[in-house]
Amino acid sequence: MDLLPLLCLFLFFSISSGEISSQAGINYGQLGDNLPSPKKSVKLIQSLGAKRVKIYDANPHILNALEHTNLQVSIMLPNQLITNVSTSQKLADSWVESNVLPFYANTKIRYLLVGNEVISNPPNETWFNIVPAMKKIKTALKTHGLNKIKVGTSMAMDVLESSFPPSNGTFRSDIAVPIVKPMLQFLSRTKSFYFLDVYPYFAWASDPKNINLDYALFESPTVKYTDPVSNLTYTNLFDQMVDSVVFAMKRLGFADVRIWIAETGWPNAGDIDQIGANIYNAATYNRNVIRKLTAKPTIGTPARPGWVLPSFIFALYNENLKPGPGTERHFGLLYPNGSNIYGIDLTGKTPDSEFEPLPKPTNNEPYKGKIWCVAARGANMSALGSALSYACSQGNKTCDPIQPGKQCFKPNSLYWHASYAFSSYWSQLKATAGATCYFNGLATQTAKDPSFGHCKFPSVTL
Ligand SMILES: *[C@@H]1O[C@H](CO)[C@@H](O)[C@H](O)[C@H]1NC(C)=O
Ligand SMILES: *[C@@H]1O[C@H](CO)[C@@H](O)[C@H](O)[C@H]1NC(C)=O
Ligand SMILES: *[C@@H]1O[C@H](CO)[C@@H](O)[C@H](O)[C@H]1NC(C)=O
Ligand SMILES: *[C@@H]1O[C@H](CO)[C@@H](O)[C@H](O)[C@H]1NC(C)=O
Ligand SMILES: *[C@@H]1O[C@H](CO)[C@@H](O)[C@H](O)[C@H]1NC(C)=O
Numbered sequence: 001m002d003l004l005p006l007l008c009l010f011l012f013f014s015i016s017s018g019e020i021s022s023q024a025g026i027n028y029g030q031l032g033d034n035l036p037s038p039k040k041s042v043k044l045i046q047s048l049g050a051k052r053v054k055i056y057d058a059n060p061h062i063l064n065a066l067e068h069t070n071l072q073v074s075i076m077l078p079n080q081l082i083t084n085v086s087t088s089q090k091l092a093d094s095w096v097e098s099n100v101l102p103f104y105a106n107t108k109i110r111y112l113l114v115g116n117e118v119i120s121n122p123p124n125e126t127w128f129n130i131v132p133a134m135k136k137i138k139t140a141l142k143t144h145g146l147n148k149i150k151v152g153t154s155m156a157m158d159v160l161e162s163s164f165p166p167s168n169g170t171f172r173s174d175i176a177v178p179i180v181k182p183m184l185q186f187l188s189r190t191k192s193f194y195f196l197d198v199y200p201y202f203a204w205a206s207d208p209k210n211i212n213l214d215y216a217l218f219e220s221p222t223v224k225y226t227d228p229v230s231n232l233t234y235t236n237l238f239d240q241m242v243d244s245v246v247f248a249m250k251r252l253g254f255a256d257v258r259i260w261i262a263e264t265g266w267p268n269a270g271d272i273d274q275i276g277a278n279i280y281n282a283a284t285y286n287r288n289v290i291r292k293l294t295a296k297p298t299i300g301t302p303a304r305p306g307w308v309l310p311s312f313i314f315a316l317y318n319e320n321l322k323p324g325p326g327t328e329r330h331f332g333l334l335y336p337n338g339s340n341i342y343g344i345d346l347t348g349k350t351p352d353s354e355f356e357p358l359p360k361p362t363n364n365e366p367y368k369g370k371i372w373c374v375a376a377r378g379a380n381m382s383a384l385g386s387a388l389s390y391a392c393s394q395g396n397k398t399c400d401p402i403q404p405g406k407q408c409f410k411p412n413s414l415y416w417h418a419s420y421a422f423s424s425y426w427s428q429l430k431a432t433a434g435a436t437c438y439f440n441g442l443a444t445q446t447a448k449d450p451s452f453g454h455c456k457f458p459s460v461t462l
């Protein structure tokens, strides 16, 4: 027998068996006003060694920029459209016709996520519409013969009511039966994936006393945890979190639905009151998780040894318009100007010794001391004026000292008055109302006391 037909036969079988590759991808978020063009971004994505890319919409400029590349693409139906799509096959069809069909021939669209962490966000009415919307989108794809596209939705860890020990993993009781069960049914029937957003960073940062940092960074050969019920032994926090989802699915009768790591990563910087967000930890976590996920033979997790865990690392860029604490704006592998924040290789093939040395971490212990909240340099002056008025309208006598003739009136500048108002607002309302030092990016934390002369700035003490 000649070799060629045999080889072809082999190729045919290996492709048709539905094996999924373990190559890592990247999340290409765009919540920045200073990011490179889609064309430049695609070049950067390729230079990082990514084989896949996930976007949070179906931006036609990005889908065009991805034409004729070998990158597999995951697109997203935005959360706001889910409710309408869930009740209208016609709307699902037309969304697919305008957002998928025109690009499919030249751009390798392979995944379509119906919403982003929908169940973690209000309104709860939308939660019940996810699965109906997924079904209608799947039907629309079928109608157009777009059968290579898997349909899913991304889920954060907070859909679990218990994740410890991993064997106790349980979906929240308000969603388990009405939403997650039919979702797993759909994912199982269509051979799709449970798209999981998993951040050991947040789990560790919320309890750094009891969770070992090296365990969260895949760096500890000695710290191990054995689940008393499953008897499985864990050597890192990531596996523990993923397996809690595996056990939660099993509890609902779906032991075989594959998991896709839709987001994971570690922040390279954050606010002063945020622990462990630094370049050293970010590089360590991301390099280690990529090596684990792309290893051959595949590693899987203790509950699923050897299983492929395809992945998208979060994220391509630091995104300056993301709201929330500072870490939110610092998950990038790249600065907005396109240069690397630290050496990284999404193929997982570069050993640590080939990367430049990393800056030593300085915030791996909780910050202890006072923090003030001041106006950010370069803040938009008219926006700063509005933020000042807002801060002064909250709390009690928040801005009395900056009134004319009072001890903090001088220097009489908007920057100075806003800084006082932000510090005063934050120190009064952080503990009781969960106030943040953010103001749409107009405010920033400082450990340097801005007080001047007789003017004493209120502070937050950690
Ligand atoms: C959903 O449909 C309603 C009724 O047709 C419409 O008023 C609304 O604008 C739609 N929502 C979105 C986000 O398109
Ligand atoms: C949705 O949230 C509202 C307000 O919290 C609550 O009253 C209602 O019971 C929730 N509905 C469902 C179906 O969970
Ligand atoms: C297991 O999960 C349940 C909630 O689903 C929780 O009440 C219980 O405390 C957990 N068990 C352990 C040992 O943590
Ligand atoms: C775990 O180990 C204990 C003690 O050796 C044993 O009784 C139990 O059956 C084991 N559980 C599983 C799930 O293997
Ligand atoms: C890109 O931005 C970073 C952070 O602001 C800066 O350190 C770096 O020098 C810049 N690189 C280039 C090539 O401009």
Ligand SMILES: *[C@@H]1O[C@H](CO)[C@@H](O)[C@H](O)[C@H]1NC(C)=O
Residues within 6 Å of the ligand: 380, 381, 382, 383, 384, 386
């Ligand atoms: C400054 O903020 C105002 C509103 O607060 C906005 O209308 C304006 O476009 C902003 N200017 C710049 C340069 O961003």
Ligand SMILES: *[C@@H]1O[C@H](CO)[C@@H](O)[C@H](O)[C@H]1NC(C)=O
Residues within 6 Å of the ligand: 395, 396, 428, 429, 432
């Ligand atoms: C403002 O004063 C009122 C009455 O003394 C008090 O109940 C409230 O908690 C105060 N608010 C803050 C933010 O301190």
